[in-house]
Amino acid sequence: MIANMTEDQLLVLVIKYIREAKRHSLQELLDELHPYDVAIIYRSLPVKHHHKFLTFLNPDQIADLIEELETEYQVEILQKLGVEESSKVMDLMENDELADLLNELSVERIQEFLDVMKKEDSIKIRSLMSYPAETAGGLMTNEFIWIHANQTVRQAVDKLKEYASFSENIYYLYVINEAKKLVGVVSYRDLLIADLNEVIEDIMFTRTVAVKVTDDQEQVANIIERYDFIAVPVVDDEDTLLGIITVDDALDVVIREANEDIEKLSASGNIDFSTKAWTASIRRLPWLILLLLIGLVSGSIMNYFEATLAQVVALVFFMPMIAGMTGNTGTQSLAVVVRGISQNTIDKKVVTNLILREFRVSLIIGVTCGSLITLIAFLWIGDPSLGMVVGVSLFCTLIIGTLAGTIIPLILHRFGVDPAVASGPLITTLNDIFSLLIYFGIATAFLTNLT
Amino acid sequence: MIANMTEDQLLVLVIKYIREAKRHSLQELLDELHPYDVAIIYRSLPVKHHHKFLTFLNPDQIADLIEELETEYQVEILQKLGVEESSKVMDLMENDELADLLNELSVERIQEFLDVMKKEDSIKIRSLMSYPAETAGGLMTNEFIWIHANQTVRQAVDKLKEYASFSENIYYLYVINEAKKLVGVVSYRDLLIADLNEVIEDIMFTRTVAVKVTDDQEQVANIIERYDFIAVPVVDDEDTLLGIITVDDALDVVIREANEDIEKLSASGNIDFSTKAWTASIRRLPWLILLLLIGLVSGSIMNYFEATLAQVVALVFFMPMIAGMTGNTGTQSLAVVVRGISQNTIDKKVVTNLILREFRVSLIIGVTCGSLITLIAFLWIGDPSLGMVVGVSLFCTLIIGTLAGTIIPLILHRFGVDPAVASGPLITTLNDIFSLLIYFGIATAFLTNLT
Numbered sequence: 077m078i079a080n081m082t083e084d085q086l087l088v089l090v091i092k093y094i095r096e097a098k099r100h101s102l103q104e105l106l107d108e109l110h111p112y113d114v115a116i117i118y119r120s121l122p123v124k125h126h127h128k129f130l131t132f133l134n135p136d137q138i139a140d141l142i143e144e145l146e147t148e149y150q151v152e153i154l155q156k157l158g159v160e161e162s163s164k165v166m167d168l169m170e171n172d173e174l175a176d177l178l179n180e181l182s183v184e185r186i187q188e189f190l191d192v193m194k195k196e197d198s199i200k201i202r203s204l205m206s207y208p209a210e211t212a213g214g215l216m217t218n219e220f221i222w223i224h225a226n227q228t229v230r231q232a233v234d235k236l237k238e239y240a241s242f243s244e245n246i247y248y249l250y251v252i253n254e255a256k257k258l259v260g261v262v263s264y265r266d267l268l269i270a271d272l273n274e275v276i277e278d279i280m281f282t283r284t285v286a287v288k289v290t291d292d293q294e295q296v297a298n299i300i301e302r303y304d305f306i307a308v309p310v311v312d313d314e315d316t317l318l319g320i321i322t323v324d325d326a327l328d329v330v331i332r333e334a335n336e337d338i339e340k341l342s343a344s345g346n347i348d349f350s351t352k353a354w355t356a357s358i359r360r361l362p363w364l365i366l367l368l369l370i371g372l373v374s375g376s377i378m379n380y381f382e383a384t385l386a387q388v389v390a391l392v393f394f395m396p397m398i399a400g401m402t403g404n405t406g407t408q409s410l411a412v413v414v415r416g417i418s419q420n421t422i423d424k425k426v427v428t429n430l431i432l433r434e435f436r437v438s439l440i441i442g443v444t445c446g447s448l449i450t451l452i453a454f455l456w457i458g459d460p461s462l463g464m465v466v467g468v469s470l471f472c473t474l475i476i477g478t479l480a481g482t483i484i485p486l487i488l489h490r491f492g493v494d495p496a497v498a499s500g501p502l503i504t505t506l507n508d509i510f511s512l513l514i515y516f517g518i519a520t521a522f523l524t525n526l527t
Numbered sequence: 528m529i530a531n532m533t534e535d536q537l538l539v540l541v542i543k544y545i546r547e548a549k550r551h552s553l554q555e556l557l558d559e560l561h562p563y564d565v566a567i568i569y570r571s572l573p574v575k576h577h578h579k580f581l582t583f584l585n586p587d588q589i590a591d592l593i594e595e596l597e598t599e600y601q602v603e604i605l606q607k608l609g610v611e612e613s614s615k616v617m618d619l620m621e622n623d624e625l626a627d628l629l630n631e632l633s634v635e636r637i638q639e640f641l642d643v644m645k646k647e648d649s650i651k652i653r654s655l656m657s658y659p660a661e662t663a664g665g666l667m668t669n670e671f672i673w674i675h676a677n678q679t680v681r682q683a684v685d686k687l688k689e690y691a692s693f694s695e696n697i698y699y700l701y702v703i704n705e706a707k708k709l710v711g712v713v714s715y716r717d718l719l720i721a722d723l724n725e726v727i728e729d730i731m732f733t734r735t736v737a738v739k740v741t742d743d744q745e746q747v748a749n750i751i752e753r754y755d756f757i758a759v760p761v762v763d764d765e766d767t768l769l770g771i772i773t774v775d776d777a778l779d780v781v782i783r784e785a786n787e788d789i790e791k792l793s794a795s796g797n798i799d800f801s802t803k804a805w806t807a808s809i810r811r812l813p814w815l816i817l818l819l820l821i822g823l824v825s826g827s828i829m830n831y832f833e834a835t836l837a838q839v840v841a842l843v844f845f846m847p848m849i850a851g852m853t854g855n856t857g858t859q860s861l862a863v864v865v866r867g868i869s870q871n872t873i874d875k876k877v878v879t880n881l882i883l884r885e886f887r888v889s890l891i892i893g894v895t896c897g898s899l900i901t902l903i904a905f906l907w908i909g910d911p912s913l914g915m916v917v918g919v920s921l922f923c924t925l926i927i928g929t930l931a932g933t934i935i936p937l938i939l940h941r942f943g944v945d946p947a948v949a950s951g952p953l954i955t956t957l958n959d960i961f962s963l964l965i966y967f968g969i970a971t972a973f974l975t976n977l978t
Contacts, residue, residue: 108734112753237720247698247715247757264698264715269688283559301782303563304775306698306757323774324755330778331752334785335866341792342862342951343855349867349877353887360859361892367855368896371848372903378844385843392836392843393829396959397822399847403854404794404818404952408811411793415786416800426800436804441812445819452823500793500951501855508847 086113087120094125099132106137115144127156135161139168147180154189163192170245171197172217172325175204204319212296213289215329216310216319222250223276225259230272232262247306250317251280258286258309258317286311289318293329294418300326337414341407341500343367363501370505374399374512381516384523390457391519394466395512397449401470402477402511403504405441409434409481410503417489431482438478446471461522469518473511480507537564538571545576550583557588566595578607586612590619598631605640614643622648623668623776626655655770663747664740666780667761667770673701674727676710681723683713698757701768702731708766709737737762740769744780745869751777788865792858792951794818814952821956825850825963832967835974841908842970845900845917846963852921853928853962854955856892860885860932861954868940882933889929897922912973920969924962931958 081089086109093102106114118141121129130138130153138157142150142165154162166174166189178186178201190198200218207213221239223232232249249267251260260280270279286309287296300308300323307322339345345359378385385391413430420426450467454460481503532540537560544553557565569592572580581589581604589608593601593616605613617625617640629637629652641649651669658664672690674683683700700718702711711731721730737760738747751759751774758773790796796810829836836842864881871877901918905911932954 110734110736110754112755233719236716240720245755264719265687268684268715268719269691283561283564285561301775301778303561304773306774322755323757323778324752327752327774327778327781330781330785331870334781334788337785337789338792338862338866341789342858344859344862347859347863349863349871349881351884353884353891356863356884357888357891357895360856360888361895363859364852364855364892364896365899368848368852368900371851372845374847374851375844378847382840386840389833389837393826394823395847396825396829396850396963397819399850400822400825400956400959401815401819403955404815405811407793407952408795408814411789411795412798412800412807415789419782420800430800433802433804433807437808437811440804440808441815444808444812445815448816449819501851501858504854504955505851508851512847 083113083116083120087117090117090121090129091125094128094132102129102132103134103137106133111140111144114141118145118149126152130156135164136168138165142177143169143173147177150177151180159188159192163189166201167194167197170217171200171204171219172215172319175201175214176209178205179209207289210293211289212287212291212293212310212321213318215293215296215325216289216321218319220246220250220307220309220317220320222252222317223262225251225253225275225277225280227276228272229267229270229274229276229279232267232276233272236264236267245322246320249276250309250320251276252317256317257315258284258311260284261309284309286315286317287321288313294333295421296321297326297329297333298419301330333418337418340414341411343501367501367505370502371508374508377509377512377516381520384516384520387523388462388519390459390462391465391516393457394449394453395515398466398470398473398515399508399511401445402473402507404477405438405474406477406481406503406507407500409437409478410485410500413482413485417485422486422489427486430486431479434478434482435475438475441478442471442474445474465519465522466515469511469515472514472518473507476510476514477507480510534564534567534571538568541568541572541580542576545579545583553580553583554585554588557584562591562595565592569596569600577603581607586615587619589616593628594620594624598628601628602631610639610643614640617652618645618648621668622651622655622670623666623770626652626665627660629656630660658740661744662740663738663742663744663761663772664769666744666747666776667740667772669770671697671701671758671760671768671771673703673768674713676702676704676726676728676731678727679723680718680721680725680727680730683718683727684723687715687718697771697773700727701760701771702727703768707768709735709760709762709768711735712760735760737766737768738772739764745784746872747772748777748780748784749870752781784869788869791865792862794952818952818956821953822959825959828960828963828967832971835967835971838974839913839970841910841913842916842967844908845904846966848900849917849921849924849966850959850962852896853924853958855928856889856925857928857932857954857958858951860888860929861936861951864933864936868936873937873940878937881937882930885929885933886926889926892929893922893925896925916970916973917966920962920966923965923969924958927961927965928958931961 089105090102093105114137118126118129133141138153142153145153157165178189190201193201204218221235223235236249247264249262249264250258251262253259260282261284262276262280266279285299285303287299289310289312296308299305300321305323307320309317310319310321311317343363345363347356347359416430446467449470450463453466454463457463484503540556541553544556565588569577569580584592589604593604596604608616629640641652644652655667655669672686674686687700698715700713700715701709702713704710711733712735713727713731717730736750736754738750740761740763747759750756751772756774758771760768761770761772762768794814796814798807798810867881897918900921901914904917905914908914935954935957
């Protein structure tokens with residue numbers, strides 16, 4: 077019956093159960109749902125029902141629910157539950173999710189929760205919280221199942237049953253030696269088709285790919301993507317197995333990184349369809365005001381070249397086109413660099429090749445567009461020297477614009493500057509200034525010779 | 528020994544085996560490697576060794592290798608192998624990968640290959656090739672394992688052993704009823720910890736989430752991401768199970784879509800770090816030339832307003848700033864819309880809310896930036912009426928720019944136009960034109976009253 081109900085029908089049923097205090101029916105219903113669906117119900121549920129809803133759930137269900145919710149809901153639930161009840165729930169949460177949640181709370185709050193948790197769990201959590209968020213360590217869970225190489229398939233299956241609560245989301249068993257070093261990996265399917273008396277060593281895969289705990293999260297996601305892994309083990313410098321990172325976390329990283337890249341390109345800040353107008357404005361305004369001020373620099377450049385402008389008014393007609401084209405080519409290069417930085421390892425050779433490639437590109441497009449505009453300008457205004465000025469200027473500004481769009485983000489990346497600084501609008505605005513300087517500079521130099 | 532070798536050491540060893548014709552040693556070596564690593568070796572191997580390398584592999588290894596390589600290498604391998612040998616390899620490839628590969632070949636070539644393949648395989652391939660590439664049907668593989676609800680765990684395990692070659696990359700068993708409709712799902716781990724005599728029906732999960740064969744690939748990826756699935760079943764309108772889509776395909780979709788979004792924003796075309804300068808130029812030039820021509824429209828607008836310009840030369844100083852700011856706010860809105868379209872279901876309500884939100888945002892940033900520039904212009908030029916003209920113009924152009932960046936991509940999306948058309952540079956260039964029209968329009972109207 078439940079299998080075919082819509083979200084709205086489910087919500088109505090849940091409210092009915094809450095009103096009629098049918099705790100057991102509610103639990104049964106929720107057991108049939110994915111945590112993602114339970115989270116949708118929780119968000120849609122009128123706030124007045126939240127507390128009662130939670131009291132009807134067992135700690136296991138609350139743990140699953142919390143893992144699917146946004147921070148504000150998570151904190152709300154912890155507050156409604158109180159420290160003692162919360163700690164029970166926390167014991168059941170995946171350790172990486174829990175560490176992320178705790179990182180959102182104040183130091184005193186964290187201490188309060190850790191104090192009432194099981195000793196062994198709180199030690200694990202503390203160790204997870206000690207890794208930087210954007211590294212393999214910050215992403216991994218230490219809920220995985222390991223086994224010794226000399227144990228049998230039967231022992232492995234027994235261990236799986238013992239750790240049934242978290243063997244659910246894991247698809248490999250990690251094999252370690254006496255020194256706790258990772259020596260191999262066995263999939264559940266290998267165990268299923270093996271004989272129960274076989275020794276793990278004989279069926280395991282030995283060329284394991286692992287990531288270092290200090291590796292950047294993008295690197296980790298790239299490895300999972302390349303090898304089509306479901307999970308990748310995380311080790312320290314001595315190859316000791318510390319945890320695993322699962323493909324769903326890699327998927328989240330990829331989405332987050334792509335969104336960040338797009339924010340970089342547009343300086344739009346972290347805004348989605350559900351962001352309130354006021355919040356969205358506050359996030360965009362600092363950039364816009366900065367760009368406004370930088371934009372005025374363009375104005376003062378023109379002020380400086382007023383004499384040249386007065387001499388040949390037609391110069392001004394080509395100004396928006398030249399500034400715009402420099403911005404466009406810069407944006408194109410920037411997009412290639414920003415995306416590439418996320419997906420490639422950046423070393424000296426890569427950087428050199430990239431800059432040379434973009435330089436060649438700028439020559440090709442510079443010659444093409446420069447010749448085209450020389451012709452157009454000549455036909456339009458009828459003055460060959462103006463045509464030359466516009467053409468040569470466009471050639472030069474396209475080269476400068478392309479290189480600015482390539483080199484500025486690379487330099488920022490090199491110095492670890494928050495990449496949002498290398499935004500598309502910033503590059504465009506800088507290129508505006510470069511292009512005006514070049515255009516009026518060349519025009520002034522030519523015109524004094526020619527007119 | 529192999530476990531700790533670097534890529535270069537492996538390559539040297541492979542070349543040694545090829546030179547010394549040690550076929551068996553090579554096969555043993557490759558069996559210890561991931562297909563991704565074998566592909567790296569193949570790409571690094573001098574071309575003269577390619578043929579011999581292939582003859583040393585068994586069809587299974589070649590199938591794994593092909594799946595990891597780019598189209599040009601895939602076609603090369605098929606040519607080196609010849610039709611008969613190729614068809615053996617194709618029988619062993621994952622069907623979704625094979626369908627993608629065949630789609631790259633000419634119709635006659637496809638026919639040739641399908642003719643020599645096993646009848647049942649060629650029927651499956653033909654049916655996979657019939658689905659559009661960007662839908663669930665185009666993404667799915669029909670290599671999955673199903674079982675009837677009334678069978679036992681023992682029968683399920685036997686079936687897994689029988690289909691060992693592709694049970695490797697699949698982590699669930701799909702449960703169907705007599706009418707071949709999907710009724711549940713069982714994970715390998717459920718099978719492992721269950722008793723061999725239990726009936727599947729009793730241990731299966733019944734609220735299965737499935738996607739329709741016609742669903743868009745982005746929707747599929749979103750579902751896999753939200754539910755943290757390893758695979759999602761694909762059904763037709765009658766709930767008949769047709770195939771499955773695995774998380775690694777979802778990950779590829781997400782990466783591809785993010786790259787497409789960035790190409791949209793930058794009009795940079797499909798270019799990465801390894802693209803040749805010439806190819807990159809060819810892909811960028813059409814856009815740049817189009818934008819160049821559109822950019823000239825800005826020039827002719829200024830030509831039209833020449834009288835106004837001549838009257839108040841200071842007007843021109845604020846022109847780059849106004850055009851730039853209109854472009855910036857348009858890019859910000861565009862980024863939000865382009866990214867949002869990938870990650871949300873777009874309906875009337877969503878669109879209305881989004882447009883209203885962006886309109887409110889434009890009012891807030893318009894008032895803020897407009898007031899600021901009125902003040903700056905007054906202080907700089909000392910003319911309050913010019914300050915007003917600039918401020919009011921910026922206010923108006925920010926509203927128009929924001930709405931253009933929001934509405935144009937939504938309209939294009941609505942009419943299914945190739946979204947690359949709604950690129951950032953295009954919006955910026957259009958906004959250039961809008962902003963000049965508004966600025967000089969307002970200036971002309973005011974100045975005739977004021978001076």
